[in-house]
Amino acid sequence: MNDFAIFWDWLSFGVRWLHVITGIAWIGSSFYFVALDLGLRQRPGLPAGAHGEEWQVHGGGFYHIQKYLVAPAEMPEHLTWFKWESYATWMSGFALLAIVYYAGADLYLIDPNVLDVSAPVAILISLASLGLGWLIYDLLCKSPLGNNDTLLMLVLYAIVVFMAWGYTQLFTGRAAFLHLGAFTATIMSANVFLVIIPNQKIVVADLIAGRKPDPKYGKIAKTRSLHNNYLTLPVLFLMLSNHYPLAFGTQFNWVIASLVFMIGVLIRHYFNTMHARKGNPTWTWLAAGILFIVIMWLSTVPKILTGEPKVSAANGAFIASTHFPAVRDTVLGRCAMCHAAEPGWEGIRQAPKGVILETDAAIAEHAREIYLQAGRSHAMPPGNVTGVTPEERQLLATWFEEARK
Template structure:
């Protein structure tokens, strides 16, 4: 069993590594072509059908690039397609989702205090919601609303915010953020697989058959590519968030996700504007910094918004004690694996008796229980499963008796 656990953990690490590598390849090529497209310059004397050209220098050499708005009169023998970067990123990401969140559904996916469902039902909800995103988005793009890039993006933003809130009503905070990222990334990859590449293949087939390609195909592919460009940075944040509980494990996590999408759009607007040689909108960085400060503030669930009570005078004495930092470390290390918003101990899905010990206020509020159960007796942790030392028990005793 131990060998299997080790192998499974290494499998997770290997797939995560693959996912990061393929994501770098996809994001890199996506950012490059958006920058190239925005930087094209129209000059006299360009070949017929050429929309613009760009001269670049890299690696000691010069590159002369020309873009045909629809297609050239004839195709060269060799044509490079950029698609496997996207496909590999999604496939490796889905594999990682299955390895971590589906195989470990009871621990990482389902929070029975949020929605009491079985692991198979939770997995089915996950799969259905991810697929729903693409169907809804594609229908919007093909509707009359799709003729307005701005209107479409605003509606898409509302949908993403709604899904962010919805996921927090279904899964653990960690899984909610991960699923919002998967929901968005699926839209992006489906854009490539079902729209961008098929449209390009139709254009190639028309050229080979001597037919004039439909310009609408290129315009549609360009719109989907632009959406992918603006969605990339928020997806990266959501995928990294599982390492940072202050992002996903707070009461306002869905609002944090909503603000992250705005920050991603602001940053991409800055670079897209620069690449298009239309100025340097430095205000986007200031706005992003302000929004991030708001996110940091929201992550602590301030009492002014939540209505949470203030510490009593006795609880303040416990927190102010010189022993408290060491007591907090002991409690966090020995007790909070079970007594937390999202317990990490295998088989524990909710904090026993709803006693949570993952904040200073929680520890102070339960000081007497900690003193009796873990200081004056060995009742906790059960069977001393987490290895609390006698020195830690003496420290808890001294802390309570001094501060009470």
Template structure:
């Protein structure tokens, strides 16, 4: 079992690494093409059908780029499609969701003090919410609201606020933030897979058949791409949030998530305006700073805990181990000064990663993490500041590997 735990942790690392790599590729190409599109200018002498052009310098050379709003008269021999960056980002992200949150549902996905459900039910709620989110968004885009980007965003924002609140009523704070990001990222990737690329394929098929493509396909694809552009920065924040309990582990975490969307939109508005040569609206940075200060203030409101802590069957097995009394003493003496509701270690204001280790239940429920962080590796305590001994580390290993003995 312990060999499997090590293998699974490395598998999660590999999936996370792949997800970061593919996300960089997708976000980079998305930001580049939005900036390119906004910076296009019309000049005399451009080919028939060309909407605009741009000259750029990079890597020791010059690039002359032209955009056809509908399509060129003749399809070029080589056509590069930008789609696999999006697909690979979503697939690797979902794999990571399954590896960490689905396989470790009792620890990472479910908080029985929030909602006491079984792992299959929690996983079904997770996956179902991602599908429902796309269907709801897509239908809104197909209404008359979809013809006005600003109005559509004003309607979508309160929906996102409700979604953020809803996730915090179902999952742990850490999982809730991750799911808000996954909810949004699913919409973004589905935009590419189900709208943008299919529309572009219709245009290509018309060109091959000698027909004149309908301009509506390009307009729809461009609108969805713009939506993705404004949603990117909030998603990046939410995907990083699992390292910061000040974001996900406080009472108003859902409000914090909502404000992050506003900050992301403000920052993208600044860069989009600059790339479109419409000036530099510096006020966006001022307002984003104010909102971030509000977020910092909201994070100081302590989480209100109610009800008795619940323990899973796995946690009960670890608590029944003959090693548990000694393990509890070790954790309380070497770890709990930081991993507590009110850390006593100087400079630590909130329990790291939201992991408290003050009670028997908390220690038992985090057995795997204690084993990996302080038993098999020396990651915890940082710099061994609490002077945990080799014998105590060996005890933690024996406890986890001999569960129930």
């Protein structure tokens, strides 16, 4: 059993590393080509069919790049395709979803206080939501709405907000954020696999056959690529969010996720505008900063807004606090089965992150983490598997806040 647990832990680590590597490769090529496309310049004397060109300097040399809006007159001898970065990122991400959240559904995916379902049902809901997201997005893009970029993006944002809320009604907060990221990443990768690459293959086939390619295929591919460009930064935030319980483990987590998409769009708008040499919209950074401050406030919003009792005030150190005996009982009863030198929870071989909470000194040492992950948020225990009550969470919050005064 221990050997299998070690193998499974390393498998998770290896797949996570692969996911990060392939994600960097995909994001890098995506950002580069959008920036290149926006920076193209037209001039007299360009070859027939060329839409624009750009000179770049890197690695001790100069690059002269030309773009053909539809296709060159003849098929080039060497053609590099950019697609495997996308496919490998999605496949490794889905593998990680299965290893962590499907195999550990009772711990990481399901919160009985949110939706009490079996692991197979939760997994089916997860899979269905990812597939349904792509179908809805694709139908909207192909509908008359797809001809109006602004209106389409507003409708798509409304869907994202709904999904952010919906996932928090189905899964743990951690899993909800992860699924919103997977929902978006599935759309992005499907854009490459089902639209962008097939359209490019049609253009290549026409060139080989000596036919003039239809420009609509390039236009559609460019639009989907731009969508991917604007969705990338929110997906990165959601990928990293499982390390920050104040993002996913609070009552307004779905609002936080929704605002993250706005921040991502603002930041991409800044860089895309700069790359297109259409100005320097520094206001986007101010707007993004304000939204981030709003997110910080929402993560620790005054509990009067949530209907929870206010925290009283007092002085005292953590161990000397009058609340500490009750806090110790709560931690030992709700947390120490995993955070122990020899964890008693099945499948956990060693204390998560090496945090052991079996002594008064250890509990006091990790007071801040206990406060953030189990007091002010519901991040711990995962899925509330040990049944921490609202009163116990309030106790942990009160203990920390009073002792810090």
